[in-house]
Amino acid sequence: MSADTVRNQEATYEASARNRLKRRIVELKKGATTAHVRSEIGGGSIVTASITNEAVDELGLAVGGDA
Template sequence: MKISARNQIKGTIKSVTKGQTTSHIQLEVNGTIITASITNEAVDDLNLKPGQNAYAVIKASDVMIAVD
């Protein structure tokens, strides 16, 4: 599959927690956890399960960083 997003981070799914309409997916990347919110429908379509390798795909036109 080809996508235009350049920020792709490979990791392992640690957990899939379904809510009413949205699921939270925890992806472990080199000891760091990234959490994504996606629809329950997408979780079912992709058949996401803990232990699978997956990519976090980050696509944004702007990214802001703030410091104290």
């Protein structure tokens, strides 16, 4: 059995840019134009996203908040 087969059997959904995952923001660092947002998605898994500073402000993102 290949690693891809095992991975696919364990997944309950496929992640894409259009999926929405409930998560809590654990770190947010703004740069000149882009922010790096680290979020916990459960079970200790961390996802890091790079988004514009404008998007951070529009979405009202903050450490400790839900995203």
